[in-house]
Amino acid sequence: MKLAKLKNYLMLLSFTLxxxxxxxxxxxxxxxxxxxxxxxxxxxxxxxETTASGEKDKVxxxxxxxxxQFFANGSFSMRSPTQxxxxxxxxxxxxxxxxxxxxxxxxTENFQVLNLTDDELKLQAADxxxxxxxxx
Numbered sequence: 001m002k003l004a005k006l007k008n009y010l011m012l013l014s015f016t017l018x019x020x021x022x023x024x025x026x027x028x029x030x031x032x033x034x035x036x037x038x039x040x041x042x043x044x045x046x047x048x049e050t051t052a053s054g055e056k057d058k059v060x061x062x063x064x065x066x067x068x069q070f071f072a073n074g075s076f077s078m079r080s081p082t083q084x085x086x087x088x089x090x091x092x093x094x095x096x097x098x099x100x101x102x103x104x105x106x107x108t109e110n111f112q113v114l115n116l117t118d119d120e121l122k123l124q125a126a127d128x129x130x131x132x133x134x135x136x
Contacts, residue, residue, distance in 0.1 A: 047133060085102055097111065121133040
């Protein structure tokens with residue numbers, strides 16, 4: 001009798017721990033525009049990349065030197081040792097989308113925002129490739 005109660009107790013405990021563990025897993029969140037810019041502006045650098053097929057893509061030394069700065073007024077600046085670009089950004093938290101419109105160009109880059117927190121931004125391009133950016 002005691003063995004059956006102990007067995008039931010252990011099974012209930014295991015089930016409770018399983019539910020607790022599943023509930024505590026880190027989930028991707030899509031925050032607000034303030035997380036993208038901070039109070040005035042925030043600088044982001046590439047940390048990781050994956051190809052459209054999901055394979056890890058090595059971030060080169062040159063790519064690690066590139067940065068994008070989002071300003072609270074809706075503008076952005078991209079910088080690297082060899083070139084600079086700027087433009088306007090729009091972020092739609094409901095649609096989980098980020099658009100970059102470059103100055104002097106018809107080029108607009110559109111990304112799906114997979115994760116946005118105060119220190120991490122995970123984007124997916126139209127081709128399925130992904131990029132994780134982190135703040136300085």
